[in-house]
Each structure stands twice: as structure tokens, then as C-alpha cells.
Amino acid sequence: MVELFNGLKSYGSFELLKKIEGKKPFFICTIATTSTANIPYITGAGATPELMEYTPAGDVELIIHGELRCCDIPPQTIVDGASAPTPAMITKAALELTDVPFLIVDAGSRIKPDVPCITASNKPIHGKDIRTGEAVENPEKIFNDSKIIGRELSKSNDYLVIGESIPAGTTTALGVLTALGYDANFKVSGSMPENPHNLKKDVVMEGLANAGILDGIGNIGKIDPFKAVAAVGDPMIPAVAGMVFGSTVPVILAGGTQMASVCSFIKAIDPNFDFSRICLGTTSFVANDSTSDLFNIVSQIGDIDVHVVNPNFEESSNGGLKNYLKGFVKEGVGAGGAMLMALLLGYSIEDIREKVEEICE
Amino acid sequence: MVELFNGLKSYGSFELLKKIEGKKPFFICTIATTSTANIPYITGAGATPELMEYTPAGDVELIIHGELRCCDIPPQTIVDGASAPTPAMITKAALELTDVPFLIVDAGSRIKPDVPCITASNKPIHGKDIRTGEAVENPEKIFNDSKIIGRELSKSNDYLVIGESIPAGTTTALGVLTALGYDANFKVSGSMPENPHNLKKDVVMEGLANAGILDGIGNIGKIDPFKAVAAVGDPMIPAVAGMVFGSTVPVILAGGTQMASVCSFIKAIDPNFDFSRICLGTTSFVANDSTSDLFNIVSQIGDIDVHVVNPNFEESSNGGLKNYLKGFVKEGVGAGGAMLMALLLGYSIEDIREKVEEICE
Secondary structure, X not given: OEOOOOOEEEEOOOHHHHHHOOOOEEEEEEEEOEHHHHOOOOOOXXXXXXXXXXXXXXXXXXXXXXXXXXXXXXXXXXXXXXXXXXXXXXXXXXXXXXXXXXXXEEXXXXXXXXXXXXXXXXXXXXXXXXXXXXXXXXXXHHHHHHHHHHHHHXXXXXXXXXXXXXXXXXXXXXXXXXXXXXOOOOOOOOOOOOOOHHHHHHHHHHHHHHHOOOOOOOOOOOOOHHHHXXXXXXXXXXXXXXXXXXXXXXXXXEOOHHHXXXXXXXXXXXXXXXHHHEEEEEEHHXXXXXXXXXXXXXXXXXXXXXXXXXXXXXXXXOHXXXXXXXXXXXXXXXXXXXXXXXXXXXXXXHHHHHHHHHHHO | OEOOOOOEEEEOOOHHHHHHOOOOEEEXXXXXXXXXXHOOOOOOOEOOHHHHOOHHHHHHHHHHHOOOOOOOOOOEEEEOOEEEEOOHHHHHHHHHHHOOOEEEEEEEOOOOOOOOEEEOOOOXXXXXXXXXXXXXXXXXXXXXXXXXXXXXXXXXOOEEEEEEEOOOHHHHHHHHXXXXXXXXXXXXXXXXOOOOHXXXXXXXXXXXXXXXXXXXXXXXXXOOHHHHHHHHOOOHHHHHHHHHHHOOOOEEEEOOHHHHHHHHHHHHHOOOOOHHHEEEEEEHHHHOOOOOOHHHHHHHHOOOOEEEEOOOHHHOOOXXXXXXXXXXXXXXXXXXXXXXXXXXXXXXXXXXXXXXXXHHO
16 A cells, blocks of 8 residues: 555555546546335435435536536435535535536436436436346447447546446445356445445345346356346446446546446456556545445456545534544545545645535535 | 638638647537428438438437438438438548547437437427427527536637537528528528528518517617527527537537527627637538528628638549539538548548548448
């Protein structure tokens, strides 16, 4: 582990970061929804279960307009009366600080945000409950369309930073990781202090059974990756992977265990994929989380650098942000990667935290 | 009139071109449809009247995939048994030659292309027949959303090149120009050798009457531009204008009289708009067309540079391309601006013509 900047810990090499330091990024937030998130107690996204589905749309509306249009109550996580703001606030802070260009990719969300979006297929389709074993319609099409997006946006930028917003995305991540042969049970992250691992595992197992895919642990490389996503994944995974394959420049996958799942999908598509041209950028809240194990998952997949940004919210006067330290939210909307990008562009972790506080007010 | 490159004639100054020569552009094709195009004999777009509506979708599918997905017969103009290929072939040639990044903006089209699109509002709505006087739903929203697109895409590019594909777009252009007080009767272009000016005029007048807007000739600056577009315009116009206002870099409006109509809309929104940061890039087929008068329209609006590219199709062995010389098609899908961009990037007009011929085969 090395420290390139104050507030950043890098696991693996920071060769790629050295290459893109000070260079011009393009930020993409990929949104999607899955009915898996309607399973009670599975996700902490949304102020209420009814508002959960509005989280991705609300997140990007906050980033772009600084106000909500699809609903009235901002995305947040509430547990036992305490709440923490959506990580979109962190991403918005990094984008405003750096003036990095960005666009939203809609990989398939039920609630359409009131912002311009790139559609990752001509009719982006909301993901189904993975318990059906039929979670994503035509992931290959989402993948191929997203390759075009990655290709075009990489032509005039030095690197891409790709985040996501999809409630219950860690459960679908577990689904894909498991289907592809990885042991990720009790290892994926979650947006609540108590991570409902048994529920996530049961949901995934039911989906795998209904899809006719047995628990694939140890069967790495044996299941078609598109079948895995079609069965127990979500629309975000093939969209982000497609952009990675389409991109001709380095990519920071802005997220934790969900982006690890994207890496497992990438490796299943191309076992010789060169992971030195991409990396994970996430938050210390994911990296230090005792209820999950990002590093274990990543190490099963390959030699993938993980860069961890700590915005030192303990020093914040904002109670909602301090709740991140108690296990609320942890990551999302590309927050970790967005902060990493800001560090690479010369902003200090204090600049970033202050901007987040300003935006939260 | 001056010649900066072989094949290019510039009317006005070429100061802007000098500034962006060799610099990095981003190309945007804005697609839309309007039921105005269903009026018999008004447009030459599409191999048959039934296929007309598939033209914008087909155009961008050809550019991106090199094949059609929304229908079986490529967009083209057929008159008296002779046909000319869609100008998308010219645009595709310029994009392939230069490797310039590009994306499609859907401002409101009935047939959705099977390509990734940026939606210019969260539900892009097809334009209605302007005879109703209620042509475009909420042009202000299209405009504001498109500002965001222009802003973000201009951040990491040196200039934007914006084209359009919308059948009957010259009629809606006439509508907006007339509503805004310009005398454009018998001056807008058209895709057929015989330009149905009387029909276009009648259609516009019916729309203006139904919208309660009298023939506004001479009333420049008196009618709200958004009301004009809402009454007798099309969704492309506020989308392209929005991108121009959002952009922080120069913009080449890739087109003829339709882009002149965009300029009239821009001027109506901001009478002090600095037209030296944008210009028109079009084809010699529009500029030399005796059935229309681009230069007259432009001169009524303001001091706007017009750059005219002549691909010398008389030297082509392709009969379809030679029909451009007989008044078929003339312009569209940003063909003129795309060629201008290729010239600015160092390709010769011969390089461009040869690439177009290669693509047509």
C-alpha cells in the first residue's frame, strides 16, 4: 500500500495514476434500476421503500440541476432515525470543483431522470428481480451499444471515470460474481450499517436455481458471462463493461464491490483482458468496511489496482456525512472515483471535503 | 469570397476557421421527425413516403453500424426513377476519415434508431404537423436540456460541429423564419430538384394562422422565439440552438437554410448574440441552388460566415452522387460541415470524395 496523495491509499501499483495525473478525464454516471431492490430490507437506498426507485434519477438530477425533479425527497439512507445524504453529493462536489465534463448513461432505469441521458440501448429496460433468474433483457445489446459510447467519449479525453447508481446493485453484483465462479458470499458491500448478507445470498441462490445455473463457486470461466448477467445481474454491469471495452484510454471504475463484479464480467468475456489499463477508485468506507471484503473479491479476479480515497468525514461538521463513518451509504454514484479524479487534478482532500459540505448545505 | 482550401469557398471572414484549423472537434448529429413531412410532395426524404419517417434513424444507423436496423431500404431521394444516396454517406466518410468523436442527439423522433443516443429531454417528442400551429411540445425544455449537452461536450473539445436529419426540415425552417419576421418565402432549400415553395408557404401560413401568429414579415424581434418554434417549428431547432448556447467553444452549424433558421432563433433569444463564434458549413449544392437563397436569408439575420464545400461530384464515377448536381438531396446529416471539418483537419477534398465513393459502394 502506498500513498500518492494525502487522503489516498493505493493497493497494487500506482503506475496508471502516474500516467493520468493532471490529464483530462470524462466522467460518466451509469444509472439503472432492478426490481431486486423491492425485496424488503435488501437496500438502504431511498428515504422510504417507495422512494428507493427514484434514487438513480434523483442522484443525477441533483448533480446536474442541484435540485430534484422526479420526486420531492432527496436520495438518502435512513437507519434508526439517523440519515446520511446520497453519495451524489460527493460526486457533485468533485465535478463542480474540477469542471470535468460528464454525461449520464441510462442502462435501464424505471424512473427516467429529468436530465439529458445517453441511452445504452434504444429502449433501456429496467432490470427484473434476480430471483426470477431472468434479470436483464439482452445484456449483449447493452454491452455492444455501450462499447460505442466508450469508444466515442474516449477519443477526445485522456481517461474515463465511470460510476453507477443502482439500488440493490451489490446483490446483483453478488449474483454475477457467484454465477461466474467467485466466492463473494458475505463479501459484497451494502448501503446500511448492517449488511443483509444472508438475504442477498438467498436471493442470488434462488435466481441461480431458477435460471438453471448451479452455484458456480470454483467454476470460473465455465459460464457464459452474458447468460450470468441475463440471469442474476443488472443492466449497469454490461453497460459499464461495454464502455471499458470500447474505450481506447484508461478507465477508473468508480466504485467498490459492484465494480469488482464488472471486472469479473470483463474477465469472463476476455480472459486475457489487460487490467493494467483500468483500476478501481473507491472510498475508505468500502475499503475499511468489516461487513464486506472488496480486496478478497478483487484478488480472486486478478491483478487489479484499487485506489481508496478517505475524505476524512470525521473532521466534518455535517452529521449526515459523519454517518458515513458508521456504515451508512459508503459509496455510489462514482463518489470514490470522482474524488480520486479530483486528487489527480491537483485538488486536496480538504478542498474536496469542504466542497461536499458546502453542497450538502 | 475567399478560398482557404481547395474545394472550400468562404463567404464572410475565415477568422474562426483559422482559429480552429487542426484543432479537435466533436461532431453531433441531431435527429428529429415532424408530421409535417407526411404532407404529400413536401419532402424528398425516403425511398417511398412510408419510408420517409425512417430517414433520421436510418441515417445514423448507417453512420454508426454501416447497416440499417430500423428498416430495409436505405434513406435516399428518388425522383422520376433516378436516385441519390442520403448525405449520411458524406458525413460517414468524413467521420471515418478523421476519426472525430461523435454522438447522436435525439431531439424528438418517432422512429428510434438502434444506436446510443443522447436524449435532448427525458421524453423526446416527435414534432406535430405545423399546420396545427402546435408543432413542438415545450421547446424551452428541449433548449435547456440541450444547453447541458453543449456545455459538457464543449469542455473537452476545441469546437463542435452540429448537423441535423429531419425530413421536411426546410418547411419548419421556413415556419420559424417567417414567424420571427424574416422573408424566407421561395428561399429555403429542399431535397428535390423541384422545390415545392408554394406548398411550403401555404403550410406555414396555415400553421401561423392556427397559432394566432400573423405573417410576421418585418416584425423581427416581436414574437417570442419559443412560441414561434412551438407553433411552426421542429424539435431540432431548439436542440441545436441550446447546444450552441451551452457550448463554451466555437460551433460549426453543419447545414444550409435549416441552420439559418436556427440562427434566426438564436438571434431572437439573444439579440446581442456574438455570431463570430459560430459559422455555417454547408455544401455547394445548397449554395449554388437556384431554387433557394441561403445567402439572402443569412444576410437578413446578421453577420454570419458561411463556408461552402464542393466535393466535386462531377468527377465521381457514382451516378447517385452525380445526381446531387441535378438538385437531389443537396445537404443534410451535417454533410457540408462534416466535410469542412475534414478539410480543417488536413484532408483534401479528393480524400473526402474518394472516401464517400468507397462508402457508397
